[in-house]
Amino acid sequence: MTEKEKRTLTIRELITEKSLKLREVEKLGPVIAAQELVELSSLLSSLNAEIADTQFALNQKRVELLVEAKSVARARLLAESSTEWKNWFDRVMQRDALLEIIRAIKYYLRAMKDEMTESVY
Numbered sequence: 001m002t003e004k005e006k007r008t009l010t011i012r013e014l015i016t017e018k019s020l021k022l023r024e025v026e027k028l029g030p031v032i033a034a035q036e037l038v039e040l041s042s043l044l045s046s047l048n049a050e051i052a053d054t055q056f057a058l059n060q061k062r063v064e065l066l067v068e069a070k071s072v073a074r075a076r077l078l079a080e081s082s083t084e085w086k087n088w089f090d091r092v093m094q095r096d097a098l099l100e101i102i103r104a105i106k107y108y109l110r111a112m113k114d115e116m117t118e119s120v121y
Contacts, residue, residue: 011043011046011047011050011091011094012090012094014043015043015094015097015098015101018036018039018040018043018101019097019101021036022036022101022104022105025104025105025108030108030109030112030113033105033108033109033112034105034109036105037102037105037106037109040098040101040102040105041102043098044095044098044099044102047091047094047095047098048095050091051088051091051092051095054084054087054088054091055088057084057087057088058079058082058084058085058087058088060084061079061082061084061085062075062076062079065078065079065082
């Protein structure tokens with residue numbers, strides 16, 4: 001995939017693409033897995049910036065709804081049914097998935113290192 005094509009993918013699509021690629025990590029090997037880990041860490045940084053932006057938009061919506069609803073409980077209910085909440089929550093779930101992929105790659109790389117260390121003896 002070219003750099004231009006990568007720029008047009010959403011973070012969700014990139015996570016899905018990386019996840020599919022890493023399902024057969026043993027075929028990729030430790031060098032490519034390490035490269036993927038670096039790319040995923042960079043993606044996590046971008047995703048965290050998006051989460052901050054969507055959290056800000058959600059907080060603004062909550063304040064707006066609180067003024068209208070005059071009740072914290074009602075404002076919270078209304079906020080959690082808004083598109084701002086959905087955008088924020090989607091990104092939080094994407095971050096959780098991305099963190100799990102990163103953990104899995106780290107585990108794989110650690111296991112490969114241990115295997116290489118043991119094979120020396």
